[in-house]
Every structure is written in C-alpha cells, then in structure tokens.
Amino acid sequence: MVLRTVDASTFMTSFLRQCGGSAVIDGGLATELERHGADLNDPLWSAKCLISSPRLIRRVHLDYLEAGANIIISASYQATLQGFEAKGLSKEEGETLLKKSVQIACEARDIYNERATKGSWDNSADGITPNPRPVLVAASVGSYGAYLADGSEYSGIYGDNITLETLKDFHRRRVQVLADSGADLIAFETIPNKMEAKAYAELLEEEAIKIPAWFSFSSKDGINVVSGDSIEECALIADSCETVIGVGINCTPPRYILGLIKSVRRVTTKPVLIYPNSGETYDAERKEWVPSTGVTDVDFVSHVEKWQEAGASLIGGCCRTTPNTIRAISKALSISKSDGSA
Numbered sequence: 001m002v003l004r005t006v007d008a009s010t011f012m013t014s015f016l017r018q019c020g021g022s023a024v025i026d027g028g029l030a031t032e033l034e035r036h037g038a039d040l041n042d043p044l045w046s047a048k049c050l051i052s053s054p055r056l057i058r059r060v061h062l063d064y065l066e067a068g069a070n071i072i073i074s075a076s077y078q079a080t081l082q083g084f085e086a087k088g089l090s091k092e093e094g095e096t097l098l099k100k101s102v103q104i105a106c107e108a109r110d111i112y113n114e115r116a117t118k119g120s121w122d123n124s125a126d127g128i129t130p131n132p133r134p135v136l137v138a139a140s141v142g143s144y145g146a147y148l149a150d151g152s153e154y155s156g157i158y159g160d161n162i163t164l165e166t167l168k169d170f171h172r173r174r175v176q177v178l179a180d181s182g183a184d185l186i187a188f189e190t191i192p193n194k195m196e197a198k199a200y201a202e203l204l205e206e207e208a209i210k211i212p213a214w215f216s217f218s219s220k221d222g223i224n225v226v227s228g229d230s231i232e233e234c235a236l237i238a239d240s241c242e243t244v245i246g247v248g249i250n251c252t253p254p255r256y257i258l259g260l261i262k263s264v265r266r267v268t269t270k271p272v273l274i275y276p277n278s279g280e281t282y283d284a285e286r287k288e289w290v291p292s293t294g295v296t297d298v299d300f301v302s303h304v305e306k307w308q309e310a311g312a313s314l315i316g317g318c319c320r321t322t323p324n325t326i327r328a329i330s331k332a333l334s335i336s337k338s339d340g341s342a
C-alpha cells in the first residue's frame with residue numbers, strides 16, 4: 001500500500017486530505033478491555049490479552065472503527081520482549097505476540113472494510129468522508145516506565161543508572177519487529193521524558209526504520225511533560241526526525257490540552273495529534289483510576305473545536321475514554337467538515 005512508503009512530508013497530509021481535513025484516533029484500548037471484564041492487573045497490562053483474549057482485542061478495535069476512528073492503535077503498548085521473557089516465553093514467542101498485536105488490528109480493519117462496503121455501516125453522513133473511511137493501523141510502543149510498571153511511566157524519572165543507550169537497547173528489537181509487522185506507522189505513546197524521545201529518534205535512524213512514526217508525550221501540568229522536561233524541547237526532537245509524521249500529546253487531562261497544542265505548534269509544522277484521557281486521576285500505588293475526577297463525554301467533546309482551531313488535526317481519546325467518546329468526537333469533526341471549517 002502506498003501509505004507504507006515513507007515520504008514523510010506527504011504521508012500524513014495526504015491521509016488527512018483523504019479523511020476530509022482531520023482524522024479521528026481511537027479511544028482507550030486497555031481501559032476498554034477492562035470495561036469488558038479483562039483483568040489487567042499484571043505487569044503486561046493490556047498485552048496480557050494478546051495471550052488470553054485476542055478476540056476481545058479485535059472486538060474493541062472494531063467498536064472504535066464503528067464509532068468513527070480513522071486510526072486504531074495496536075495492543076502492544078506494554079508488550080515487550082523483556083516482559084514476555086519474565087513470563088517464561090521465548091524470544092520467538094515474544095516476537096510472535098508483538099506481530100500478533102498488529103495482525104489483530106489489521107483483521108479488525110478488514111472486517112470493518114467488508115461491513116462498510118456492504119453498506120451495513122454508513123459513516124458518510126457528512127457527505128465528504130468516503131465510506132468505508134480510510135483507516136491506518138498504528139503499532140503502539142509504550143515507554144520503558146510502562147514496562148517497569150512501577151509508576152515511572154507517569155513520573156518519567158528513571159534514575160541515574162538508565163542512560164540513552166540503555167533505553168535504545170531496551171526498545172531496539174521491539175521497534176524492529178513492529179516496523180516489519182504490517183503496521184502503517186509506529187505510535188510512540190505516553191513518552192514521559194526527553195531522553196526517551198531522543199532514544200526513539202536515534203533508533204529510527206540507526207535501524208533505518210521504513211515506516212513512519214508519531215511521537216506523543218504526556219503531561220500532568222499542561223506546561224511540561226510528566227518528568228518536568230520542556231514540551232517544546234521534546235517536540236523539537238520529534239520535529240528533527242525525518243520519518244516522524246506527527247507530534248502530540250496523549251493520556252493527559254483534557255483541561256491541559258489547549259496550551260500544550262500551542263506549545264507544540266511553536267516548534268513544529270508537522271501535523272499535531274492529541275488523544276487526551278478522560279481526566280480521571282490514576283492512583284499508581286493502588287493501580288486504579290479514581291472515578292469522579294474526570295469529565296463526561298459531553299465536556300470532553302466541548303473542547304474539540306478549540307483544539308482543532310489551535311491546530312490539532314488528529315483527535316481521539318486515551319485511557320478511560322470509550323467508543324461513545326470517539327463517536328462524539330467523530331460527529332464534532334464531521335460537523336466542522338461539512339461547515340467547510342476543517
């Protein structure tokens with residue numbers, strides 16, 4: 001498929017054009033698996049379902065496609081060869097599971113295409129978006145802190161022993177396997193600090209990764225990334241990387257997003273993507289979300305127009321958002337497309 005050829009300057013802009021100007025990213029995958037009864041209290045988190053319930057993963061991807069997503073993100077966020085090894089799996093078995101995460105997402109896309117072609121799902125209500133909608137599969141890569149499952153995913157503090165080289169070596173094989181898995185792009189998600197962004201950027205070059213990637217950072221104050229590193233410095237690393245086709249923010253409360261879009265836009269002209277979480281707080285010690293600290297889908301969607309005006313062209317949701325959130329985002333974006341304001 002043409003979209004797999006890395007022509008960084010046109011890959012995302014031509015995809016966005018096909019989508020009518022802006023694209024919808026899916027919503028939380030792990031938390032949605034949980035809502036359907038999966039027990040993710042495990043160092044592998046959602047990657048556990050690659051072993052125990054692949055059909056549920058496919059169903060959740062399909063739910064997001066049905067809700068209007070143009071990009072679905074694989075269940076490889078916390079799937080690491082090191083994590084699988086700790087469970088007694090061989091390197092080969094681990095690599096097979098990584099590829100399986102992308103295969104499951106591709107299967108969901110095939111099913112969606114078939115159903116939409118037959119007309120059972122008509123998402124072309126805005127008269128602009130084709131039916132079936134164009135869909136990309138992004139292979140998720142979560143941070144080293146996500147693998148540690150010790151809270152450092154949201155502090156970005158890895159200690160003095162962890163260097164740029166440690167991080168590159170940690171991620172190297174996984175990135176190679178995912179780049180070769182049939183995914184359209186790699187989504188480096190929830191990046192907590194500048195060093196990890198640098199590690200990803202250097203890996204993409206050193207390994208001559210052939211598919212595009214996006215870099216998405218998380219923040220807990222709306223000013224810096226979670227480690228306290230400057231969002232602008234982080235976004236600049238992404239900007240300087242030729243095969244990076246989008247830069248943005250995910251798993252961050254909606255109230256912080258507008259300011260962060262502006263910061264990212266100050267340092268890059270690459271497409272800006274955002275997929276905030278529901279705004280609920282995660283209690284890392286108890287390993288649970290604190291309900292009632294979040295926003296409703298209506299509140300969430302009330303921001304979409306401002307985010308778009310500020311320059312975000314890919315919008316979705318992260319943890320604790322659901323297909324309903326994505327349906328509402330998709331509707332809000334369709335309205336702006338048919339207004340001609342996209």
Ligand SMILES: [Zn+2]
Pocket residue numbers: 028250251277318319
């Ligand atoms: Zn999240």
